[in-house]
Amino acid sequence: xxxxxxxxxxxxxxxxxxxxxxxxxxxxxxxxxxxxxxxxxxxxxxxxxxxxxxxxxxxxxxxxxxxxxxxxxxxxxxxxxxxxxxxxxxxxxxxxxxxxxxxxxxxxxxxxxxxxxxx
Numbered sequence: 001x002x003x004x005x006x007x008x009x010x011x012x013x014x015x016x017x018x019x020x021x022x023x024x025x026x027x028x029x030x031x032x033x034x035x036x037x038x039x040x041x042x043x044x045x046x047x048x049x050x051x052x053x054x055x056x057x058x059x060x061x062x063x064x065x066x067x068x069x070x071x072x073x074x075x076x077x078x079x080x081x082x083x084x085x086x087x088x089x090x091x092x093x094x095x096x097x098x099x100x101x102x103x104x105x106x107x108x109x110x111x112x113x114x115x116x117x118x119x
Contacts, residue, residue, distance in 0.1 A: 001042055001087065001088075001089050001090065001091065001092055001093065002042055002045065002086060002087055002092075002093055002098065003092065005095075006093065006095065006098050007039060007040065007041070007042075007045065009098065009099070009102065010036075010039065010045060010083065010098075010102070011036075011037055011038065011039055013102050013106065014031045014036040014037045014039075014048075015037045016106070017030075017031040017037070018031070018032070018037065021110055021113045021114070022106075022109055022110070022113065024113045024116065024117065025072050025076065025109055025112070025113060026059070026069065026072065027052065027055070027056070027072075027076055030051070030052055030055045030056075031052065033051070034047070034048040034051035034052060034055075035048055036048035036049070036051075036052060042087040042088070045083065045084070045087040046084050046087045046088060049080040049081070049083045049084035049087065050080070050084060052076060052077075052079075052080040053076075053077050053080035053081050053084065055076075056073045056074070056076035056077035056080060057073075057077050059073045060073035060074055060077065067119075068112050068113075068115040068116035068119055069116055071112050071115075072109065072112045072113070072116065075105065075108055075109055075112060076109075078105075079101075079105045079109075082101055083101070086098065086101075
């Protein structure tokens, strides 16, 4: 379960997909379509995360294995699954746990986008 401040940080994270460099992941339209940039409740977050995870899983099947885009799809699927799990917990998630998750995935996705653009 995430509190209001944590949901605001997740919203801000997903808004980053609407501009470079995270827009280059190819998931900007997905984030907009599922409304992840505008979530206000854990239920909204769970629904959006399921949508993103499903889109990422589906997209990874059309990418050549091991390419930067394949890794981006896998990373997005794992991120969405982790965020969904946090939102479903019956107890509060510590701030540093959520911040660490968002920081690590932001860094990983930025690195993958650089690799994708360089290839």
